[in-house]
Amino acid sequence: MCRGCGGHHGKDDSHHPPIPPDAVVFAQSTEEVAFVVRTCARHATPVIPFGAGTSIEGHVQALHGGICIDMSGMNRVLAVRPDDLDATLEAGMTRMQLDRELRDRGLFFPVDPGADATLGGMAATGPSGSTTVRYGTMRDNVVSLTAVLGQRRSGADRWAGAEVLGRVTAP
Ligand SMILES: Cc1cc2nc3c(=O)[nH]c(=O)nc-3n(C[C@H](O)[C@H](O)[C@H](O)COP(=O)(O)OP(=O)(O)OC[C@H]3O[C@@H](n4cnc5c(N)ncnc54)[C@H](O)[C@@H]3O)c2cc1C
Numbered sequence: 001m002c003r004g005c006g007g008h009h010g011k012d013d014s015h016h017p018p019i020p021p022d023a024v025v026f027a028q029s030t031e032e033v034a035f036v037v038r039t040c041a042r043h044a045t046p047v048i049p050f051g052a053g054t055s056i057e058g059h060v061q062a063l064h065g066g067i068c069i070d071m072s073g074m075n076r077v078l079a080v081r082p083d084d085l086d087a088t089l090e091a092g093m094t095r096m097q098l099d100r101e102l103r104d105r106g107l108f109f110p111v112d113p114g115a116d117a118t119l120g121g122m123a124a125t126g127p128s129g130s131t132t133v134r135y136g137t138m139r140d141n142v143v144s145l146t147a148v149l150g151q152r153r154s155g156a157d158r159w160a161g162a163e164v165l166g167r168v169t170a171p
Pocket of ligand 1: 012013049052056059071092112113116117118119121122125129130
């Protein structure tokens with residue numbers, strides 16, 4: 001349960017006070033994310049994906065309680081295709097982790113919002129940054145992603161990105 005976690009999962013880098021979820025699930029796979037999202041959808045329970053918690057507008061506050069899905073355990077590289085300049089990555093990988101993985105191949109991930117954000121959190125918030133004029137925003141660099149959808153309830157889906165296919169770049 002998160003009540004004893006000091007509010008970490010209900011707090012981002014903003015000045016907003018922590019509002020913790022009722023529980024935190026540390027996901028290890030897309031299947032686990034899907035199980036949690038679909039179970040919560042059945043019980044009309046809010047789901048709050050948690051990347052690195054670097055957002056600055058209170059995004060991860062659990063305003064109505066619910067289950068936080070911490071994505072930090074899903075931080076693996078699934079494939080890098082240097083010839084195509086793209087890579088398939090789990091959504092909990094941070095951009096700096098990715099750059100360390102790519103460094104020896106002479107490649108880097110070009111979206112830099114300043115914070116060491118996760119690819120899933122960046123896909124959700126669509127950041128720009130110091131390199132955007134040359135390489136584009138997150139939207140320009142995501143080719144496709146795996147989204148986990150709950151049941152449709154009153155037109156609103158509860159979802160979480162689990163894998164991201166992103167463009168990588170040679171300097
Ligand atoms: C010092 C600093 C400088 C910054 N500068 C810029 C800037 O120049 N330009 C800019 O655009 N932004 C900037 N940002 C904001 C930055 O873009 C966000 O902090 C970042 O994108 C959030 O990523 P995160 O992994 O920390 O996500 P979190 O903060 O954990 O989550 C952010 C939102 O995404 C959702 N989410 C997280 N992971 C997933 C997932 N796998 N699937 C679905 N939803 C998910 C969360 O539920 C939440 O709503 C800055 C932030 C900081 C702290």
